[in-house]
Structure formats: structure tokens, C-alpha cells
Amino acid sequence: MPIPVESFFLAPGGQGSLQHRLRQMVTEGILSGRFRPGDRMPSTRALAAHLGVARITVTLAYADLVASDYLLARGRSGTFVSAAAPDARRAQPLPQDGPRADWPRLLHPRAQGLPRPDRPRDWSVYRYPFIYGQADPELFDHQNWRACALQALGRREFHRLSADCYDEDDPMLVEYILRHILPRRGIAAVPSEVLITLGAQNGLWLAAQVLLGPGERAVMENPGYPGTRAVLATTGAEVVSVDVDDLGLPPDRLPARPKLVVTTASHHCPTNATLPLERRLALLAAAEAGDFLILEDDYEFEMSFLHSAAPSLKSLDAGGRVVHVGSFSKSLFPGLRLGYLVAPAPFVAAVRALRATVLRHPPGQLSRTLALFLSLGHYDALVARMKAAYRLRREVMTEAILRHGLQSAGQGGFGGSSFWMRAPEQIDTEELALRLRADGVLIEPGRVFFDPTRARRNYYRLAYSSIGPGAIPEGIARIAQALA
Template sequence: MAIAPELFFVDPDAATTLQHQLRQQIVDAILDRRFLAGERMPSSRLLAKHLGVSRLTVATAYADLLSQGYLTSRDRSGYFVADAVAAQPAMSAADQPDSRADWSRLIGQRFRNPRRRHQNPDWRNYRFPFTYGQADPQLFDRSAWRQCSLQALGQRDFDVLTADFYEADDPELVLYITRHILPRRGISARPEEVLLTMGAQNALWLAAQVLLNQRRTAVIENPCYPGLREIVEQTRCHVLPIDVDAQGLPADALRSGVDVVFTTASHQCPTNTTMTLARRKLLLERARTEGFAIVEDDYEFEVSFTNSPSPALKSLDQHDSVIYVGSFSKSLFPGLRLGYLVGPPEFLAEARALRALVLRHPPGHLQRTTAYFLSLGHYDRQVEHLRRVYAERRNVMDQAIRKHGLTIAGAESGAGGSSYWMRAPDGVNTITLAQDLLAQDVVIEPGPDFFVTPMDSSHHYRLAYSSIASDRIEEGIARIARAISSAQNSGGSTD
């Protein structure tokens, strides 16, 4: 990679010579690793023109650095950063100059959560990654996506690619969602009742920001999706966690004075339980009579192993109490970061205005590519392929879990999805277990992140099969079982 001339500057009024300033800048950049070994320096002609100095000044500085070992030269190719230059050690906080700004005081709000998240960004480097929310690239039709992307780059769609839609979305994608995606969940919505988002988490954030403040109370499921808990806590509202059971969120456990209820009714995260129809009706009735809103995250509804998955809460709602959150992250790929909100016009108007302040709208090319992928039938084929593969993997995992004596804590069969909610024996801390398993090439997700009070859940963990091939599942489960047995015998993973 070539180093740009624009990275250099000299001060004609400085006490030191122009040549010395240039040499010092290059040395500092190399030692600080801002210029990396093998990178090409600007030609002496280009750099001299940019700095407004003589070419001899630059050439002499380069020659000095060549003799000192900071640069190397190649015949007819110019000067390059040398390979053998040692970088400076990073300065500790004590070495920082006293004049540095006090950012601990300047930061007005803090968003980092002190609770440690146990997601492993290097999961691909392990042979047995039971990692939730990650896609197996072998299952995605890359050729079809490439064709749709090229089609979206064509002259016909150039305005979509280049225009700023302000608060609007791609009408073709919104139309497909309203006419094909939502009806499969029994939901009828007009285009003006749909807002595209950068994934489900962005949709949940928009909903929380519009609906909550410090004087309001939000109900969340316990355990629940960690990202939602953090989003709700950031609004500084009153948070009321409700424990879920085998029938999902118990609507009769809600106290009065609630403003918003967040739920994963059809496929509870992370236990995979499904809220019964009776509880759904009771929750909707309480929302009607008590005046609170419901935010329904209907994740993974596409990955169903039955012909008739449970109806969405939104489909049963007769009083516009439910805000529906959908996403393409699980059915296409998580890096797509494209989701949608469905809700009443009053809510959508505020959510749309808030989205415009933050990111205007998702990229036009991304929206149009997705619209083509859906409308040309690739999406339906993709979902059907995922169902077949996930059903096979689930069957293999179910047999392996029973064979090796592991304990399922959540729904055992369920209507679909891509994970199991598990429980380790008493005395086995799954945070420590997860660390121990990394040495055996196994990635699991410990359970404490999902609970409001982490130590109440140190025995739970989640195993997903979206990112691991069928022929590796049984051996991975066997390694987990051996690690649990070893932890029990040695006490090495105890609380």
C-alpha cells in the first residue's frame, strides 16, 4: 500500500530545518506503527510538490533514512518502509502528558455495560462452534445474491443507489414485506406502517427511545436477549423483569402501572418456549384495558419445523397495541443488518424521525438488492433450505445430547429455531466451563448474560447449531459432556 503525501506537513517558521521536520515525521510514524513495513513512500516529486519544498530536500531526507535503516529502496520502484524497525512500546497512562484532555470528565453519558459479554468473535477458528446468531456461509446462495446486487447497480436502479431518501424507504422492499412477509404471520399492514431498520436491535432501540423515559416502566422477560436488556436500561426507565416458564411470559404476573412490555412470544429468547394462546389473549386484553404497549420481537419465525407456527401477537391485536419487530438476519445472514418495525402511524412517525437523526435510512443499494432477492424467489428457496438443514442438525444434536446425558432446560422440541437452552449440573459454573472448552476447540455461550441477576443463572448455557456442520455436532457434544464431568469431579468450574 502506498502512503499518501497528504499525511505529511512542514512548518516553514519552525526552528528546525524542513529536512529535519520531514525525517522526524517519518521516523515517528514508523515507530508508532502508523507506517507499516513494506508500505511504499510517496515519490520525492509528489511529496515535494505537496509540501511546497525542493525535490532535493525530500530526496536527502529519504537518503538519510535509508542509511539509518528506516527505509529500503527498490530499483525503479522507490522507497519503502523497512521490515526490521522495532516499534515503540505503547505509552502507559502514567506516561501521558499532563496537558491531555480529561475524558473521564468530558464524557456526558456512558454506554459500555460493566457486565462482561461472552460472545466469541473468533468462533470461526474453532472446530466445534455452537455459536448462536452466526451463519454457516455454505448455506447461503451467494451467486443469487451477487446477481441481485449487480441488478441493483444497473442504470434502472441508479436513483435508488445514489439518492438520499431522507425519511423514506425503498418502496419495492416495503411493498414485498407488506404483501408477502407479514401475511405469513397473519399481519395486515399498509406501507406507511412499516419502517426499515438496521437490524432487529436497531428496531428495538428505536422503540425503546420513543416509548420510554425515566418516569415509565418497562417489562422484560427473564431470561431475555441481553441486547434488549441493555437498551432498556439505557433509557433509565423502571425495569420490571418477569420470569418466564414453560408457557412463556405469564401475563397475570404483570403489575399495574406498566407502560411497555417487551416479549419474544412465539420463540422466547433464549429458552425457545412459546407463549400459549391463552396467555397471548390475556396479555392483549390487559394492554387494551390498562393502556400499555407491547413490543413483539418475532425473531426466527422463518425457521419453523411445523406447518403451522404459532400466530404472531400482532396478528391477534385488534386495538393497535402491538409494535412488531422483524429481521432478515437469521433467514439471510447477520451481516446484512436489515430489519423492520410495524406499528401504528403515530408511533412510526416518531420512530422515523428519530431514525433520520441517527442514520437517515439503510443504504439504498442494500435495500434494493434485498428487494430483488425476495421478489425473484431466492428468499423462499433460502428459507426452505435452512429449514431442511436445521431440522437435520437439530435431530443430530438432540440425539447427541441424550446420548451424552446433557440436560435441556428450555423447550425440548419447539416449533423451530437454531439453538438449545441448556443447564449444567449444580456446582458447574458455565462461564468457567466455556473458558475451559475453548482449549478443546469448543465454543458455547454461558447463560449469565441473559439474566437480570447473573449469578442466579450460572448453571445455564446455550448451544446453537446454525454455525456448525452436522458431522461435527456429536463430537462437540461429547467434549462438552466430558468437560462437565471433569468439572464435577475436580471442582475446577465450581461457583
């Protein structure tokens, strides 16, 4: 790659002769890894003109660098960074002079203690990846996604997609969500009640910011989704975790005076329980009576393959108290980073303004690709294929779990993509996970799902969204062996 002449500056106040400083620039570039073996240096004429120095100065500096093996002259083709130059592949930040800013002290307290996701990034190299939330390339409809992306990249559409849309969404995507996605959840809405988000995590975050502050109380499920706990913590509100039972969140156990209750009513995360209709109605009635709001995190409703999905809380929401958050991460792929949020228009106007301040709007090109994928029916076909595959995997899981005497603590009556498992009391599943990892098996230790003040260490989650049915029995066998 040619090194652009703009890469070179004569730092003001530099020490030594011009020729020395030129040599230093080049060696620093190479030692820091910015210039690599084979890169072409600017011509002496171009560099001299750019820096405003005599050409002979540059020529002499280059000659020195060739002599010291940093550069290699190849006659008329030019001067190149030499393959014999010091290897900078393990580049470190350059040591700099003078006192350095004391960053840990300079960062605002709100920037501290944010959780770092601690999950294996190389999960796809393991033979038995019982991990949650990653797409399975065997199931995804890559060909049609690519075709829709191409269509969105057509010259006529592209001009509109590439624009700064200020705070607006792609109207075509909103339209298809209204007509195609929400009706399946029993939700009737109009465009002013919908916002496209950068995935469900972004939807939860936006909603929490406009609803909660210090002095207010938020309720979440225990165990529950760790991303929700992280989001609620950023608001300064008090967070109360309510223990779920086999049916999900018990509405009669809510603490006094919540401002917001977050629930994964359709598939409780991580136990997969589906909140029964009576509890849904009781929760809505409590919201009405106590003047609180409900955040419904409906992160994988498409994966109801055992029974028709239950109507969403939002569909029963006569008082306009439910904020419904949905995602395409589970049904398409998580790297897409698109989801949506449905709620009364005054709320949507507020999150729209916040989104504009934080990031303006979702990328137009992706929004349109998704709109086309939905409108051409590929999404429905894909979800149908995934449901069939998950149903099979779940059967294989169930059989293997039974055969090896493992204990399920929640698998859901509607489907989903994981089992919530309980190991014997004395087992620490974080240690178990480490041991299994060495054996090619990835499981998710359960501790992170619990309120830290009463964490349980003997639970774990086994997802079947990224592991084929062929690998499941041997994976389960290895888990049983490690537990024995």
C-alpha cells in the same frame, strides 16, 4: 503503495531546521506504521512544491534517510520505504506532549456501563461451535445473493440506490415485506406502518427510545434477550424482569402500571417456548385494560419447522398496541444488518424521524439486493432448505442429548435453532465454557440471559444453526464428559 504528497505537513511551531523536520516527518510515519516497507515516497520535486520549501532541502533529507536505512533509492523508479526500516507492526499511539484530556471524566454517564459483547470472534475455527446467531455458509444461497447484488448494482438502478433518501426506505423492499413476509405472520399493513431497521437490535432500540423514559416502567422476560436489557437500560425507565415458565411469559404476573412489555412470544429467548394463544389474548386484553404497549420481538419466526408458526401477537392486535420487530439476520445472515418494524403509523413516523437523526436511512444498495432476493423467490427456497436442515440437526441433537443424559430446560415445540440446557446446580457454566473451548467446543453460558439481581449460573444454550449434523454427536459427548 505510493504515499500521497498530502500526507506531509510542516507542523506549525516545529523545532529545528526544515531538513530535520522533514526527516522527523518521515521517520514518524514509518515508526507509527503509516508508511510501510515498499511504499513509494513522493518525488523530491512534488514534496518541495507541496510544502513550499526548496527542492534541495528535500533531496538532502531523503539522502540522510537513505543513509540511515529508513529509505531506499532505486534510481529512476524513485525512493521507497526500506525493508530494513524499523518494524512498526506493533504500532502504539504516538506519545504526545502536554497535558492530556481526562476522558473517563469527560464521558457522559450514559456512555458508561454499556455492555461489551463477550463472545468468541473466531468461532468458525472451532470444530464444535454450538453458538447462536451466526450464519452457516453451507446453507446460505450465496450464488443467488450475489446475482441479486449484481442486479442492484446495474447502472440504471444504481443512481437511485446511491442517493441520499433523507428519511425514506427503498419502496420496493417495503412492498415485498408487506406482500411476502408479513402475511405469513397474519399481519396486514400499509407502507406507512413499516420501517426498515439496521437489524432487529436497531428496531428494539428505536422503539424503546420513543416509548420509554425515566419514571416509566418496562417489563421484560427473565431469562431474556440480553440485547433487550441493554436497550431498555439506555432509556432511564425502571426495568422489571418477570420469570417465564414452560409456556413463556405469564400475563397474570405482570407488575402494576407498565408502559411497555417486551416479549419474544413466538420463540422465547432463550427457552424457545411459544406463548399459547390464550396467553396472547390475555396479554392483549391486559394491554387494553392497563393502557400499555407491547413490543413483539419476532427474531426467528421463519424457523418454525415442527408446526405451522402461530399467528403473531401483531395479527391479533385490534387496539393498535403492538410494535412488531422482525429480522433477516437469522434467515439470511447477521452481517446484512437489515430488519423491519411494523406498528401504527404515528409510531412509525416518530421512529422514522429518530432514525433520520441517528443515521438517516439504511444503505440503498443492500435494501435493493434484499428486495430482489425476496421478489425472485430465493428467500422462500432458502428458508425451506434451512428448515429441513434444522429439523435434521434438531433430531441429532435430541438423540445425543438423551444418550448422554444431558438435561434440556427448553427446546420449543415449533422449532427454533437452539436448546436451553440446565447443568447440575453446582456447575458454573462460564467455567465450563472455558474448559470446553480448550477442547474445541463452544457453548453459551446462561448467566447473561438473567436479571443480574437473580442470575443463575448453571444454565447454558446450545445452538445448532452453525454446526453440521456430523459434528453434533461428538460435541455433545464432549460436553457430557466435561460435566461428568
